[in-house]
Amino acid sequence: MSAISPNVRLPRLDVTGRVAFHRVLLSEWTKLRSVRSTKWSLGAGFLLTIAFPVIFAFATRSHWGSMSPSDRAGRHPLDIALAGVNVAQLAIAVLGVLLISAEYSTGSIRSTFTAVPKRLPVLWAKLLDYAVVSFALVLPAVLVSFFATQAILTSIPQLQISFSQPGVARAVICGAVYVMLVGIFALAIGAIVRNTAGGIAAFAAIFFVLPPLMFTLPTSWNNAISQYLPSEAGRQIFALDHAPHTLTPLTGGLVFAAYCGAAILIAAVLLVLRDV
Amino acid sequence: MIEARGLTKDYGKKRAVDGLSFTVQPGVVTGFLGPNGSGKSTTMRLILGLDAPTDGDVTVNGRHYREHAAPLHEVGALLEARSVHTGRSAYNHLFALAQTHGIPKRRVLELIDLVGLHEVARKRSGQFSLGMGQRLGIAQALLGDPKTVMLDEPGNGLDPEGIHWVRNLLKGLAAEGRTVFVSSHLMSEMALTADHLIVIGRGKLIADTSVDDFVSRASQKVVVVRSPELERLRTELRGPGITFADAERGALEVHGLTAEQVGDAAAGAGITLHELTPQQASLEEAFMNLTQDELEFAAEIEEAAA
Numbered sequence: 001m002s003a004i005s006p007n008v009r010l011p012r013l014d015v016t017g018r019v020a021f022h023r024v025l026l027s028e029w030t031k032l033r034s035v036r037s038t039k040w041s042l043g044a045g046f047l048l049t050i051a052f053p054v055i056f057a058f059a060t061r062s063h064w065g066s067m068s069p070s071d072r073a074g075r076h077p078l079d080i081a082l083a084g085v086n087v088a089q090l091a092i093a094v095l096g097v098l099l100i101s102a103e104y105s106t107g108s109i110r111s112t113f114t115a116v117p118k119r120l121p122v123l124w125a126k127l128l129d130y131a132v133v134s135f136a137l138v139l140p141a142v143l144v145s146f147f148a149t150q151a152i153l154t155s156i157p158q159l160q161i162s163f164s165q166p167g168v169a170r171a172v173i174c175g176a177v178y179v180m181l182v183g184i185f186a187l188a189i190g191a192i193v194r195n196t197a198g199g200i201a202a203f204a205a206i207f208f209v210l211p212p213l214m215f216t217l218p219t220s221w222n223n224a225i226s227q228y229l230p231s232e233a234g235r236q237i238f239a240l241d242h243a244p245h246t247l248t249p250l251t252g253g254l255v256f257a258a259y260c261g262a263a264i265l266i267a268a269v270l271l272v273l274r275d276v
Numbered sequence: 277m278i279e280a281r282g283l284t285k286d287y288g289k290k291r292a293v294d295g296l297s298f299t300v301q302p303g304v305v306t307g308f309l310g311p312n313g314s315g316k317s318t319t320m321r322l323i324l325g326l327d328a329p330t331d332g333d334v335t336v337n338g339r340h341y342r343e344h345a346a347p348l349h350e351v352g353a354l355l356e357a358r359s360v361h362t363g364r365s366a367y368n369h370l371f372a373l374a375q376t377h378g379i380p381k382r383r384v385l386e387l388i389d390l391v392g393l394h395e396v397a398r399k400r401s402g403q404f405s406l407g408m409g410q411r412l413g414i415a416q417a418l419l420g421d422p423k424t425v426m427l428d429e430p431g432n433g434l435d436p437e438g439i440h441w442v443r444n445l446l447k448g449l450a451a452e453g454r455t456v457f458v459s460s461h462l463m464s465e466m467a468l469t470a471d472h473l474i475v476i477g478r479g480k481l482i483a484d485t486s487v488d489d490f491v492s493r494a495s496q497k498v499v500v501v502r503s504p505e506l507e508r509l510r511t512e513l514r515g516p517g518i519t520f521a522d523a524e525r526g527a528l529e530v531h532g533l534t535a536e537q538v539g540d541a542a543a544g545a546g547i548t549l550h551e552l553t554p555q556q557a558s559l560e561e562a563f564m565n566l567t568q569d570e571l572e573f574a575a576e577i578e579e580a581a582a
Contacts, residue, residue: 008445010452011386013421017378018346027375034368035361102361110326110359111369111416114351115376117325117342275327 021121028125032099032133041095042137045179048091049084049141050148056083057149064156077153077161078168078240081146082175085238088141089182092134093207096186097199099126104194109276119271123191127184127264134183139176146172167240174237174249181234181260182207188263192270207231227252230259277302277455278323278424282332285318285479292318294479295332300457302423305450307470307487308459309563315479316459317356320428324353337423337455348377348420354413356428356459362402366393366412369401374419387415406433414442424455431465443469463563475563491556499535502527502551503542512545513538527551 017023032038057080064072103109116122146163153159163169189206190199207230214226223245226232236242236252247255278300285293293315300306310316321327323334325341334340337350344350360369370384388397391411396404401412410433417425425446431439446469450456460466466473466487473490475483483490500523503509510520510528518532530538535554542549 008441009448010390010418010421010445013349013379013383015378015380016346016349019376020378023376023378027372030368030372030375031361031364034365034372035363037363102363106361106363107358108361108364108369110355111373113326114324114353114355114359115348115373117344117347276321 019116019118019121021125024116024121024125025129027115028122028129032126032129035102037098037102038095041091041098042133045088045091045095045134046137046141049088049138049179050145052084052087053081053145053149054152056080057152060159061152061156072158075159076240077150077159078171080153080159081149081172082142082238084145085138085142085175085179088138089179089207092138092179092183093186093203094200096130096134096183097190097193097203098196099130099187100190101194101196101199105196113276120268123264123268123271127187130183130187131180135176135180138179139173142172142175170249171238171240174253177253178234178238178256181256185230185256185260185263188260188267191267192263228255230256233259277338278334278336278426278457280319280323280332280334283319283322283329283334284331285315285322285327286330292479293322293329296476296479296481297332298474298481298484300424300455300474301472302455303450303453304471305446305456305458305469306472306474307466308457308474308476309463309466310459310461310476310482312461314461314476316461316476317428318479319476320353320355320426320459323426324351324355346377346420348373348379349422350420351424351426352417352420352422353425354410354417354427354430356432358409359416360401360409360412363400365398366401366404366415367397369412370416370419373416377420379420383419387419390418391415407435407438410434411438414445422454424457425449426457428459429461430458431460431462439465463560497532497534498555499530499533499538500527500551500553500555501530501538501542501549503547503549505547508545509542509547512541512547529555 060075060080067075103112112122113119150160161168163172186199186203189202190196193199193202211226211229211231214222214229217225227245227247233247233252234256236247237249237256239246239249242248246252278298280296280298283293283296284291296315296319308316308319318327322329323336323341336344341347341351360366364372367384367388370387371381374380374384385394388394391414393408393411393415396408401409404412410430414427414430417427427442427446430442430446434442446456446458450471458466458469470487472486473483474481475485475490501509502525506526506528513520513530513533515532518530521529521531523529533541535552539549539552542552
């Protein structure tokens with residue numbers, strides 16, 4: 001550490017600007033890229049999206065000869081290509097929660113809201129920055145994963161699927177859209193809960209605990225309710241086949257987007273009303 | 277200029293700030309003084325709009341903080357509680373804040389140099405010592421070249437050189453016509469820095485006065501006398517509300533009378549005096565005297581509740 005400058009006069013600032021949304025967007029981008037957890041989480045999200053399907057594809061190829069016809073029928077090339085999405089969503093969700101909860105745990109939220117006291121632009125900027133980053137990261141990953149798994153599975157004609165076949169391109173691209181929406185949902189949860197452990201627990205409860213819990217309900221109830229859970233509705237956008245008791249890709253996507261919208265709305269109202 | 281009117285803040289059942297009204301004027305250093313837990317930090321959070329008041333109102337440079345289009349040019353604040361992400365470097369922390377107002381990179385570097393942090397500016401701020409954290413907070417407060425500077429306990433963790441530096445900086449900022457509002461629980465620090473004082477205790481305003489007035493108002497009448505006939509003098513001076521204490525080197529401390537009153541009484545009784553010195557309470561004592569009542573009152577309530 002160097003000595004304090006003996007010159008104690010504060011130099012004047014010759015430019016004066018005002019808070020504007022594009023500036024808050026840049027500021028949040030600086031914050032996003034300048035902590036280690038971002039690199040780790042995004043790196044993990046990217047690698048898992050590719051590595052998981054590749055391993056899955058190799059395992060399928062090596063066991064294909066010994067698999068029963070029903071097992072073979074249960075394997076779908078798109079399921080293999082997008083197997084990483086289910087895993088990557090966790091890394092993206094954790095970072096989504098952290099992007100806002102860490103501001104509260106470290107106290108940097110006080111600096112943030114002193115610079116942008118209207119507060120809401122900060123939430124919009126975080127959401128937009130993170131949506132762009134997570135989509136831009138996962139989209140190439142699912143594309144790589146699709147073509148890599150198809151290349152690994154060339155020896156198995158039953159598991160070949162063309163990118164131009166109806167619904168395939170939509171499903172692959174929407175795999176990235178789904179992960180992006182999960183990130184947005186998690187960020188909103190983080191803004192509501194304002195605590196890292198609590199935010200991640202809340203996300204895990206909604207995405208990983210609630211769905212299996214539905215199986216304790218009578219089957220008819222489960223069939224009626226489960227399809228409207230955020231995770232179940234959301235995953236339809238990257239499903240190729242429309243299974244019974246599931247929503248269509250469009251309806252599922254809209255339902256999941258509505259959940260995200262509701263979470264963002266609650267987060268926004270609380271952000272304005274609560275003390276920091 | 278900071279103007280508070282009837283500012284009140286409750287946290288649950290606890291009233292942290294209780295009907296505070298004061299004005300912080302530009303051009304002077306105003307000390308914000310009170311014991312720990314008296315509501316100084318809460319008041320500052322209310323000024324910055326981080327917390328919403330339960331009642332009353334506070335404006336900075338004529339507006340609510342939240343309504344300013346460029347708040348960093350209006351108010352620069354150092355908060356007592358940590359307000360930096362521990363995983364982010366000092367440079368990136370300041371740069372992200374600067375970006376919200378379109379303040380250029382070179383301004384960030386200029387301030388990092390000003391507070392002497394350039395060798396550690398790229399390190400994660402979680403590794404900073406308390407003093408380095410304080411310097412970063414001061415750089416943050418000055419980033420926007422603000423009209424009003426508000427610092428909560430800036431001396432915390434600084435070495436004597438750093439404290440001296442802050443003192444000169446604050447005086448310089450006030451001399452440039454800025455509003456400077458500095459909190460402290462240490463009277464001695466304020467005595468050297470501040471021109472004006474706002475004193476609070478348990479969330480209530482106790483004094484809003486110049487430093488000089490504060491001392492004379494809070495000073496009790498205390499006179500030190502030395503005399504070969506101390507016992508006779510003691511008998512002469514005895515009266516309601518007057519007490520005595522033994523002082524150094526055989527002198528007597530008389531509480532409750534002015535030097536004039538003691539001198540006249542001695543002359544009337546023909547008693548020789550070797551010394552007659554009016555005692556001015558130090559700022560620390562003045563502060564203790566003023567806040568004592570508040571603290572005693574609090575202790576009684578707590579006892580009654582227990």
